[in-house]
Amino acid sequence: MTANDPDTLSITFAALADPTRRAILARLSQGEASVTELAEPFKLSLPAVSKHLKVLERAGLITQRREAQWRPCRLEPAPLKTVDHWLERYRRFYEASFDSLDEYLRQIQKPCAGTDRPASAHKRPID
Amino acid sequence: MTANDPDTLSITFAALADPTRRAILARLSQGEASVTELAEPFKLSLPAVSKHLKVLERAGLITQRREAQWRPCRLEPAPLKTVDHWLERYRRFYEASFDSLDEYLRQIQKPCAGTDRPASAHKRPID
Numbered sequence: 001m002t003a004n005d006p007d008t009l010s011i012t013f014a015a016l017a018d019p020t021r022r023a024i025l026a027r028l029s030q031g032e033a034s035v036t037e038l039a040e041p042f043k044l045s046l047p048a049v050s051k052h053l054k055v056l057e058r059a060g061l062i063t064q065r066r067e068a069q070w071r072p073c074r075l076e077p078a079p080l081k082t083v084d085h086w087l088e089r090y091r092r093f094y095e096a097s098f099d100s101l102d103e104y105l106r107q108i109q110k111p112c113a114g115t116d117r118p119a120s121a122h123k124r125p126i127d
Numbered sequence: 128m129t130a131n132d133p134d135t136l137s138i139t140f141a142a143l144a145d146p147t148r149r150a151i152l153a154r155l156s157q158g159e160a161s162v163t164e165l166a167e168p169f170k171l172s173l174p175a176v177s178k179h180l181k182v183l184e185r186a187g188l189i190t191q192r193r194e195a196q197w198r199p200c201r202l203e204p205a206p207l208k209t210v211d212h213w214l215e216r217y218r219r220f221y222e223a224s225f226d227s228l229d230e231y232l233r234q235i236q237k238p239c240a241g242t243d244r245p246a247s248a249h250k251r252p253i254d
Binding site: 006007009010013017018019022025026029075077078080081083084086087089090091093094 | 141153211214
């Protein structure tokens with residue numbers, strides 16, 4: 001890898017930065033599929049789908065087996081696990097944000113106790 | 128949004144597909160920082176860092192406050208939470224993969240019971 005080559009995580013994120021490629025992954029999460037089967041719902045040409053599959057394959061997000069009658073594509077979840085790990089350090093931020101929202105909602109609801117204003121302004125229970 | 132405009136998740140993934148931008152987010156996960164502070168560790172020019180910050184800001188991953196002396200940047204975790212939600216459907220795949228690995232390790236360790244080969248070949252406990 002030279003200094004200008006993208007790193008693995010960048011390749012994964014770039015591959016995921018397209019709604020058609022994410023839809024292909026969603027389809028493959030239900031089971032293996034051929035290129036023709038993957039092309040059907042998108043009204044895309046086979047070469048256009050093949051191009052997307054190449055990007056996903058380069059990112060290690062899918063593999064394509066060779067069989068007598070077809071070449072089924074298969075989801076490979078390892079790069080998504082890497083993304084999940086990368087997110088780890090940031091989780092406390094949005095989890096903390098939700099705790100703050102809870103606290104805020106708890107505060108603004110205090111003066112309303114005993115009135116007929118609904119106390120269920122958010123989905124998480126007030127404990 | 129026109130048909131050619133990228134969707135929110137695509138904008139987020141594209142913003143994350145760069146090691147410098149991810150390093151900026153990692154720095155901001157420790158607290159607010161000015162553009163100059165963010166530029167320091169990367170040996171990048173201020174315009175180069177500003178360009179990265181614009182991409183992150185457009186993706187909603189950071190905001191920049193205006194203050195008298197400086198314009199601190201701040202991490203905004205909401206788009207990362209969206210990525211986390213998007214990952215949800217795929218988690219069972221890599222969690223299942225690890226269960227399979229557990230099962231595989233359990234199988235290959237069976238014949239070694241009673242020998243001096245270590246049974247702790249992986250981090251998860253065998254239950």
